[in-house]
Amino acid sequence: MATRVTLSEVAELAGVHRGTASRALNPQTESQLNIDTVRRVKQAAESLGYVPDALARGLRMSRSMTVGMIIPDLTSPIFPPIVRGIEEILQPQGYTALLTNSDGDLAVESSLYDSLRQRRVDGLLLATGRLDEQPVLARAQADGVLAVMVNREAGRAPFPAVIADSQAGIRMALDHVLELGHRRIVHLSGPTSFSTTRQRREAFVAAARGVAGLEWGVHEAADLSIAEGERVMAEVLATSHRPTAVLAGNDLLALGALHTIRRAGLRCPEDLSVLGFNDMPFAGDLSPALTTIHVPLRQIGCESARMLLQAINSGVQKPITRTLPVSLQVRESTGPVPA
């Protein structure tokens, strides 16, 4: 393990003092120096292969140039695009993300918060947090830590958020199946403890109420998983008056519903239409290709990173919720109401 080159060694080689070398290598202060000195220092740094120490710098400036991120589960398909969006913005600004997974466990979240705070992250990107209990948000608020909610709203904590337009999405989904003639429609809701799925549920109920002669219902899943989609769909199929269309709270629930439908010997979309939400990667390659609401996932990531960086640079944080537009993506899982 080769020993690291420090600023002092560079200074020595260039024949100047540490402080001068520091100034020469910092674009901000480089102008205060003799142009020739700057050149000499830079050359010395180059020839020694000098790499500044971010730890020392961070300690001195009390800025780590890192951002902490807590998500439930990276293998949940919506997160990879979101994370890439975030890094796309962070990286050119010299920031790096510390990515952690909580699996939705509040205790784990809390300990991840500790770990990230220990590392002196300059801000937090939170794709986690339920509306009912938010230990991390409460602590971040108490500690004066900057944070942006990603694809979730903060509830009562005063943090900015970047989310997709659930209301418009549900409206589009409902209109789509209404146009196809469906009049018995069920919403497969996610847990009401998540702001996203709760919004979708409320949007569905509000919209459904406004349609005369519509038979509708809501079935709630305990989490946003394929397994829960399967389970709740089975529940739906067991009801006396089967719906002809199902609007799922997200794509995973929709995929689970697809499984149950097939297993029950029914066909989608001939017997039953299914709609997802999110347009996760490969939604179009499923069997049948999933009609869903497209959410600009990567953009959600970009936007939240931008908001956080802005907060970090300005030091102020306004609890604004930024809502990104969605669109209907019609594929194979929806069709005309069966005769």
Next chain:
Amino acid sequence: MATRVTLSEVAELAGVHRGTASRALNPQTESQLNIDTVRRVKQAAESLGYVPDALARGLRMSRSMTVGMIIPDLTSPIFPPIVRGIEEILQPQGYTALLTNSDGDLAVESSLYDSLRQRRVDGLLLATGRLDEQPVLARAQADGVLAVMVNREAGRAPFPAVIADSQAGIRMALDHVLELGHRRIVHLSGPTSFSTTRQRREAFVAAARGVAGLEWGVHEAADLSIAEGERVMAEVLATSHRPTAVLAGNDLLALGALHTIRRAGLRCPEDLSVLGFNDMPFAGDLSPALTTIHVPLRQIGCESARMLLQAINSGVQKPITRTLPVSLQVRESTGPVPA
């Protein structure tokens, strides 16, 4: 922004010296102290909400407790499980991963390497690097940086690696289609600059040569993408003597092949069987469900993280390649040879 609590403040409240407080809070050294002192310090820390500063500690101990990771693209479906496996091992040991994406660009890789080294990562997890050009590996070697290759082999650089058993996988895939009666088989190879896809290609050629009466060929994709799968499969369909089975170098190529097959008005598996490699998430939900070689992705992550941690803790690094077993996952995309 609440001001941070430092060790000195804790010490003051407990009525001891900084150094003593430090020892009291460190499980390693806690035993040297009076048990009552330890209690007092811990209580003071608790009541003040003390959070140790990882930057300062890292600077002092020259250990950042972070690990850098360079992958081509997080949205490539094999990486989320791998990354989760890595974090599963890292987190309980107090390590955090700095995740970065290179998009396969060598210049980007190199600059990511700089950025990670600046941050004094204790080691590197590299899921990147081509066999022909490996600037990052060469630099890591020169700088004496510990690194483990993830799902890639190092080529000439002396780094350990964790990979899946490509040879056995290809053998299984080939045997499977041979049993189904296929005798005209094509391998959709990934670029030979990647160690994985090169191994699969070589394994295919070797195995195919050993089968009497087999008509076989290899078509090479420029990268591991759906689009390339589509393109190369079109090339295959344009040949005079169409194969009845296609073994793809990975699932994305297979999925692209599926697209082209459908677009050409052919059916899979009735007209043409297709096999993937990796068993990426949702491979079983594609249309048709993809028969593929299951690779223990999460385990690859776990294993590489373990190897890296071991190297960090011991300071020594042996260039051992650990090969993990794979299995055949039969689903819907393979069937008997058409009559």
Next chain:
DNA sequence: TTGTATGCGTTATCAT
């Protein structure tokens, strides 16, 4: 324009 000195928050060595 450049050198000097100090401190960021820890841990570790050496005293006591």
Next chain:
DNA sequence: ATGATAACGCATACAA
């Protein structure tokens, strides 16, 4: 068993 002191590598206020 604990206190004093130095050092990790850097940036900056101050002095020259």
